[in-house]
Amino acid sequence: MRIGLVSPYSWSFQGGVNRHVEALAEEFLRRGHDVRVLAPVDPPGRVSRALHRASAERRELPDYLMPLGRTMGFGANGSVSNLAPFPAGGVVAPRRLVRSGEFDVIHVHEPLVPLVGWNATLGARDPVVGTFHAYSTKGLPNHIANGLGARRVFNRLSARIAVSEAAAWTGRRWYGGEYTIIPNGVDTEAAPSGPKPVGDDLRILFVGRPEERKGLPILLTAFNALVEHVPCRLTVIGSEEEDVLRYVADPDLMRSIDVRGRVSREDLWKELHDADLLCAPSLSGESFGMVLTEAFAAGTPVIASAIAGYSDVVSDGVDGLLVPPGDPQRLAEELQRAHFEPERLQEMGEAARRSAQRYAWPRVADQVAGVYERAIEAPKPVTAAERMxxxxxxxxxxxxxxRPAERLPSLDPPPAQAGKRGRAVARRLGLAVAGIMGVGLTLLAAQKIGVDNVVESIVRSNLTWVLIACALMASSLFFRAASWYWIARAALPNRPIRRRDVTSATMIGVLMSATLPARLGEPARALTLARRSGRVRETFPVLLGTLVSQTLLNLVALVLLGVIIVSTTPLFHSGTKQIFAFSLVPLIVLLVLLVAPLLMRRNGNGRLARLGGMVHRALVQVRAGLAVFRDPRRGSAASAAQLGAWAIQLAACWALLYALGLDGKAGIGAAAAVLFAVNVTAVVPATPSNIGVFQLAVISVLHSGFGVSTADALAYGVILQAVEIATAVALGLPALVREGLTWSDLRVQALSTAPVRLDSKPRARASQP
Structure with missing residues (x-):
């Protein structure tokens, strides 16, 4: 039989589909069939690096490969797909080769993928078999594909194969048709068959690209808790060290991690055999998981997420374990049990080797050959109407x-924490609404006052005084960093706290506070400094406590501002009492943090008792951040620097009054009142930089207390906020570059500080139903 195998993915960037095609081709060649593989190829070099942002793998091309042309990397389904977007390789070449190949059957893998899959299917005159590898639940891309004619294209297929129930679900849900389920195969003969090496450490293996969809951040979070109680090592294959570091909040964790990057097939087999277990914590989007069956063939059990594609492969409790996706706590608990249950681990390894026989390539090839015969025997159109x-x-x-497409229930399990996704959506929606309301309040105020008047006031401002205010605002941030340095030194006397690290963390925190709501800059700067100050799990709570110390100093500064306001202005009247009363909120929070550890129970064995103990320990660590007030020298330095920062900010607010020519109506008391108001109303900002509320607070103070026109007051609020944001961006972006961080890095590293806690011994396993 002359067989044409078509892959839309670059042969130079090997993935699961190409490994499947290559193994199937070699199995059919061993049986004496004439096989050709049609696939794009990217020769190593500068062009490939530019098109893919990665170097193409140097590998010898097999004789049966017929290159189709170059590809380009596209982000899709949480990963990068290397597809042929150019007409020569994506349209002309596949149509020409399938027509000139004189094949008995053409086997197109991923016929949905443009352009190669579609054109190989449409250009063929011989029977075409399509194999569907992907699992897709998103409606938009599938509706777009159907709008472009995907269902009609797939009706040209004489037979359809799906590699799993998940892939078949995708086909039936969106495109209709009948699917034969034939899994991906595994080379059981190439797998090592000897005894596993003996060692005290629990050897965990992760194989996958550095994508969040693959669940590497979840595994690292669980592993961070595991190393506290179990001797273990994690080997990461398919990702580079800088990719792993991006998800690691505590650099010390790298001492227990071996990052191998890309490895040869022989080395991969060795690592699969040497590991005690393979961990596959993918979050979604997996239709099968070839690495699971490869681990089975090597006699290695698997701990995998209970997602659609993996649940077809792993028999929970037999050849592996299934855990809820996105649940680092449950993953850490199962890894800990694996260390304390070596006999059970060995039994699952033996069962895994037996399970691998279901996926042996000879067995899979027999099933595929049966589909080929059915496709060849399918009735051919006879009349002109049938041909049309x-x-x-x-x-x-x-x-x-x-068989039309039909609505099917989802194969995905419910989230690990019911309602978590709903809360996240509600939170994003709330933030969006709050942001729109903030901007709307500012625009409404401008409309009421008169946009022309506001613009005129802004244009009339003195640029020199505005620049002076910017310089003063920037200087105040360095004073705040100096204060935090002394506070952190007192709280962590045995840790390597450096001034430049504290300064960078401060600037990053200010940048995030200026561009994100809810004071997210505070934990961000604590996390940034914790990465430079030893073990993050130990230093991060203490550094959060140092922020409480700064809050206490800020309360002192607010009191001093209140003294200035009361002694110089008649501002404290019914219109602004609420702002002054709101200043008590930070004081109440501070008192709760101080008193709560004394009132909480620390004994008991129940779940609530364990949670209470965990919270108590965290609060005690947070309270350790107040140690600066027991050190006269450092306490004095921290207080002087923090209060100095407030004094400089007060000068910046005063300078802006001069910039707008308001110094005749409002003096130092007005500047103090503005600084007081914008800080009190920003205790828990609902919008980035508290936009909207910020301007209304300024108008309330200047117009009500000092008789400044509403147009000038709004202009002052706009310029003051612009100065703060410009200063934050100018100082925060270089700090991000220095730390080698991005917004995404800070977000995923914050996940690593989530409270995953393990007991010294694993708890009893819940009884199975």
Whole structure:
């Protein structure tokens, strides 16, 4: 039989589909069939690096490969797909080769993928078999594909294969048709068969690209808790060290991690055999998981997420374990149990080797060959009407009845924490609404006052005084960093606290506070400094406590501002009492943090008792951040620097009054009142930089207390906020560059500080139903 295998993915960047195609081709060649593989190829060099942002793998091309042209890397489904977007390789070459190849059957893998899959299917005159590898639940891309004619294209297929129930679900849900489920195969003969090496450490293996969808951040979070109680090592294959570091909040964790990057097939087999277990914590989007069956063939059990594609492969409790996706706590608990249950681990390894026989390539190839024969025997169109219906895709080429797409229940399990996704959506929606309301309040105020008047006031401002205010605002941030340095030194006397690290963390925190709501800059700066100050799990709570110390000093500064306001202005009247009363909120929070550890229970064995103990320990660590007030020298330095920062900010607010020519109506008391108001109303800002509320607070103070026109007051609020944001960006971005961080890095590293806690011994396993 002359077989043409078509892959839309670059042969130079090997993935699961290409490994499947290569193994299937070699199995059929061993059986004496004439096989050709049609796939794009990217020769190593500068062009490939530019098109893919990665170097193409140097590998010898097999004789049966017929290159189609170059590809380009595209982000899709949480990963990078290397597809042929160019007409020569994506349209012309596949159509020409399938027509000139004189094949008995053409086997197109991923016929949905443009452009190669579609054109190989449409250009063929011989029977075409399509294999569907992907699992997709998103409606938009599939509706777009159907709008472009995908269902009619797939009606040109004489037979359809799906590698799993998840892939078949995708086909039935969006495109209709009948699917034969034939799994990906595994080379059981190439797998090592000897005894596993003996060691005290629990050897965990992760194989996958550095994508969040693959669950590497979840595994690292669980592993961070595991190393506290279990001797263990984690080997990461398929990712580089800088990719792993991006998800690691505590650099010390790298001492227990071996990062191998890309490895040869022989080295991969060795690592699979040497590992005690393979961990596959993917979050979604997996239709099968070839690495699971490869681990089975090597006699290695698997701990995998209970997602659609993996649940087809792993028999929970037999050849592996299934855990809820995105649940680092449960993953850490199962890894800990694996260390304390070596006999059970060995039994699952033996069962895994037996399970691998279901996926042996000879068995898989037999099933595929059966589909080929069925496709060849499918009735051919005879009349002109039948040929037209076949060519237009109105008539299924397999000769069977039409099977339209149908709505099917999802195969995905519910989230690890019910309602978590809903809360996240509600939170994003709330933030969006709050942001729109903030901007709307500012625009409404400008409209009421008169946009022309506000713009005129802004244009009339003195640029020199505005620049002076910017310089003063920037200087105040360095004073705040100096204060935090002394506070952190007192709280962590045995840790390597450096001034430049504290300064960078301060600037990053200010940048995030200026561009994100809810004071997210505070934990961000604590996390940034914790990465430079030893073990993050130990230093991060203490550094959060140092922020409480700064809050206490800020309360002192607010009191001093209140003294200035009361002694110089008659501002404290019914219109602004609420702002002054709101200043008590930080004081109340501070008192709760101080008193709560004394009131909480620390004994008991129940779940609530363990949670209470965990919270108590965290609060005690947070309270350790107040140690600066027991050190006269450092306490004095921290207080002087923090209060000095407030004094400089007060000068900046005063300078802006001069910039707008308001110094005749409002003096130092007005500047103090503005600084007081904008800080009190920003205790828990609902919008980035508290936009909207910020301007209204300024108008309330200047117009009500000092008789400044509403237009000038709004202009002052706009310029003051612009000065703060410009200063934050100018100082924060270089700090991000220095730390080698991005917004995404800070977000995923914050996940690593989530409270995953393990007991010294694993708790009893819940009874199985």
């Amino acid at each position: 219906a076949h060519w237009t895709g109105l008539r299924p080429a397999d000769g069977g009845p039409k």
